[in-house]
Amino acid sequence: MSNLKVAWADFKNGLVVENPLLVLMIGLCSALAVSSRLENTIFMGVAATFVLVCSNAIVSLIKKVTPPTIRIPIFIVIIASFVTIVDLSMKGYFPAAYERLGVWIPLIVVNCMILGRAEAFAYGNSIFRSVADGLGIGAGYTMVLMIMGFVRELLGSGKIILFDSTVLSLGSAYIKDPIRILVFFPGAFLVFGFLIGALNIVRQKREQK
Amino acid sequence: MKYYIKLAVNLMIVCAVAAAALSLTYSLTKKAIAEQAKQRQIDANKAVMPEATGFASIKKPKTGNVATIYEAKKDDAKLGYVVLVNARGYGGTIEMVVGVDLAGKVTNISIISQRETPGLGDGIVAPKWNLQFKGKTVDDKLEVNKDIDSLTGATISSKAVTAGVKEALKELQQAGK
Numbered sequence: 001m002s003n004l005k006v007a008w009a010d011f012k013n014g015l016v017v018e019n020p021l022l023v024l025m026i027g028l029c030s031a032l033a034v035s036s037r038l039e040n041t042i043f044m045g046v047a048a049t050f051v052l053v054c055s056n057a058i059v060s061l062i063k064k065v066t067p068p069t070i071r072i073p074i075f076i077v078i079i080a081s082f083v084t085i086v087d088l089s090m091k092g093y094f095p096a097a098y099e100r101l102g103v104w105i106p107l108i109v110v111n112c113m114i115l116g117r118a119e120a121f122a123y124g125n126s127i128f129r130s131v132a133d134g135l136g137i138g139a140g141y142t143m144v145l146m147i148m149g150f151v152r153e154l155l156g157s158g159k160i161i162l163f164d165s166t167v168l169s170l171g172s173a174y175i176k177d178p179i180r181i182l183v184f185f186p187g188a189f190l191v192f193g194f195l196i197g198a199l200n201i202v203r204q205k206r207e208q209k
Numbered sequence: 210m211k212y213y214i215k216l217a218v219n220l221m222i223v224c225a226v227a228a229a230a231l232s233l234t235y236s237l238t239k240k241a242i243a244e245q246a247k248q249r250q251i252d253a254n255k256a257v258m259p260e261a262t263g264f265a266s267i268k269k270p271k272t273g274n275v276a277t278i279y280e281a282k283k284d285d286a287k288l289g290y291v292v293l294v295n296a297r298g299y300g301g302t303i304e305m306v307v308g309v310d311l312a313g314k315v316t317n318i319s320i321i322s323q324r325e326t327p328g329l330g331d332g333i334v335a336p337k338w339n340l341q342f343k344g345k346t347v348d349d350k351l352e353v354n355k356d357i358d359s360l361t362g363a364t365i366s367s368k369a370v371t372a373g374v375k376e377a378l379k380e381l382q383q384a385g386k
Contacts, residue, residue, distance in 0.1 A: 036327045062223075070216050074223050081227040085234045092241030095249070099322050102301075157328045180362075183328045 007132035014136025020113045021144040021192075022199050027113035030104045031145055032188035039162050041142070041149035043097040047090065047105060049138025051082045052114050056134035059122040066123070075118045076109070083109045113141065148191050156182030249321055250306075254279060254291045256319040257308025261288050274373065275380040281308070289316065290381055296373030299365040300324035303333070307342075307377040315345045318374060323366075330366035342371075347378040 014020070020027050027048075034040045058078050059066075066074055087105050090098040098105065108114065117137055122130040153160050158175035160168040169175070181187045254264050261281035279291040289310040296303040301324040308316035320334045332338060341357060351371055353359045359367040 065219065067216055067219060070220055073220060077220075077223050077227050081230055084231055088234050088238040088242065092238040092245060095245040100324075102324055178328075180328060184326065 003128060007129055010129050010132040011136035011139070014133055014138070015140040015143070018137070019140040019144060020137050021141060022196055024113075024116075026116055027111045027141065028192075030107055030111060031141070031148070032185070032192060034101060034104050035145055035148035035188055035191075036152055036156070036183045037100070038146065038149040038153050038160055039097065040100055041145040043090070043094065044101060044104065045138070045142025045145050047086045047101075048108055048111065048114070048141055049135065050086055051079065051108055052117060052138045052141075053131055053134035054082045055079045055114055055118055056122040056130040057127055059118040060125060060127045060130035063123050071119075071123065072115075075115055079114055079118065080109045113137065144195065147195065148188070151191050152182045152187055155179050156184075156187060250293075253306045253319045253321045254281070254308075257306055257317040258288060258291055261291075264291060273380065274376055278381065278384065287311065292377035292381060293321075294373040294377050296369045296376075298323060298325050298333075298369040299330050299363070300326060303366075303369055303373065305370065305373055307374050309378065309381055313346050313378070313381070315342045315374060315378070318342050318370070320370070325363065325366045329360065330363040332360040332363060333366050333370050342374050345374065345378070347375075347382045351375045351378075 018024055021031055030044065034044045055075070055078050059075060062074075083106060086108070087098075090101075090105060117133060121133045125133070150160065154168065154170065156178055157180075158170045158178040159166050170178075179187075182191065251264070255261070258264075258281040260283050262284060263282045264279040265282065266277050267280050274295045274297070275292055276295055277293040279293070281288045281291050289308060292307045292309065294305050294307060296305060303323045303325070304321040305318055305323075306321065307318045310316050318339045320339070323331065323333060325331045325333060338358075338360065345351060345356075350356050351374060353364060353368045353371050357367065357371050
C-alpha cells in the first residue's frame with residue numbers, strides 16, 4: 001500500500017472503527033460536559049484535535065530518543081504544552097467561547113484520548129501516520145460531539161444559536177417548554193446512550209449481511 | 210548511574226523546549242488577553258452607565274465579594290459609581306457590575322461572566338431580567354420572590370445576583386458614597 005493509503009486507513013480507523021467516544025469510550029467526561037451547546041462542541045473539537053495532532057507528531061518525532069522508562073512524563077510535558085498554547089490563544093482571541101468552555105480547555109491535558117493515542121499509536125509509528133491518526137481520532141471526537149451538541153441544544157432549548165445568531169428554531173411554542181433535561185447533565189448521558197444504541201443497531205445489521 | 214543521568218538530561222531537554230515554546234506563546238498572546246479583559250470591563254461599565262465617558266477605580270475592599278469600585282464621570286462631572294462584584298452562583302463565580310447613581314439608586318446591572326446552567330440560570334444575563342434592579346436602593350429589601358422576580362428553575366442563580374447587588378449597595382454605603 002502506498003503511504004497515502006495507509007494514512008487514509010489510519011484516519012478512517014480513528015473516525016469510525018476506533019471512534020474515541022462511541023467505540024473506545026475514552027475522553028467522555030469533557031465530551032458529556034461541553035455538549036450542551038453546538039457552538040461549544042465546535043471549539044472543543046477543534047482544540048482537542050489540534051492538541052492530538054501536534055502531540056502525536058512530536059511524540060512520533062522524538063520516539064527514538066525517548067527512553068521507555070520516562071516516556072509518560074515526557075508525553076505529559078508535550079501534551080500540557082500544547083494545551084497551554086490552545087488555552088492562551090483562545091483566551092486572547094476567542095474570549096466568549098473560552099468563557100463558556102471554562103475549565104474544560106485546560107482539562108484536555110488529562111483527557112485519556114490524547115495520552116492514549118500518544119502511547120498506543122504515535123510512540124510506535126511514523127510521523128505521517130501519527131498525524132493521520134490524530135486527525136482521524138480528532139475528527140471522530142468532534143463529529144460525535146457535534147451530533148450530541150446539536151441534539152441537546154435543539155431539543156433541550158428549542159433553538160440553535162451559533163455565533164450570536166439563531167440558525168435553527170423549533171418555533172416559539174416549543175421554545176416555551178422544551179425537553180429541558182437534555183441540556184442538563186442527565187441529558188448528556190441520555191443522548192450518549194441513544195447514540196451508542198443507534199451505532200449498535202447499525203453494526204448488527206451489517207453483521208447480519 | 211550513567212543511565213539515570215541520561216534519563217534526567219533527556220527529560221530536561223524536553224522540558225526546556227516546552228518552556229521555550231510556552232514563553233513564546235505567552236508573550237504573543239499577552240497583549241490580546243489583557244485587551245480582552247479590559248474591553249469586557251469597559252463594556253460592562255458602559256452598559257450600566259451609558260452616559261459616562263470615563264471610569265476611575267477608587268477603592269479595592271479586601272473582604273467580601275466586592276472587587277472594585279469605579280467612579281463614573283462624564284467629562285468632569287461625577288455621575289455615580291460602578292461596583293464590580295464576584296457573586297457566588299450555582300456554577301461558580303458570577304462576575305457582575307452594578308451601576309449606582311449619586312442618589313444611591315441602582316441604574317442597571319450587567320453580568321460580565323457566569324457559568325450558570327444553560328437554559329435556566331444563564332437567564333441572569335437577560336437585560337429584561339436585569340432591569341428589575343433599576344431604582345433599588347440600599348433600603349430596599351432586595352429579596353428573591355419578594356421584590357425581585359426569580360428566574361424559573363434558577364432560584365440559586367437569581368439569589369446570587371440579588372445578593373451581589375445588595376452587597377454592592379452596602380459596600381458603597383459603608384464607603385460613605
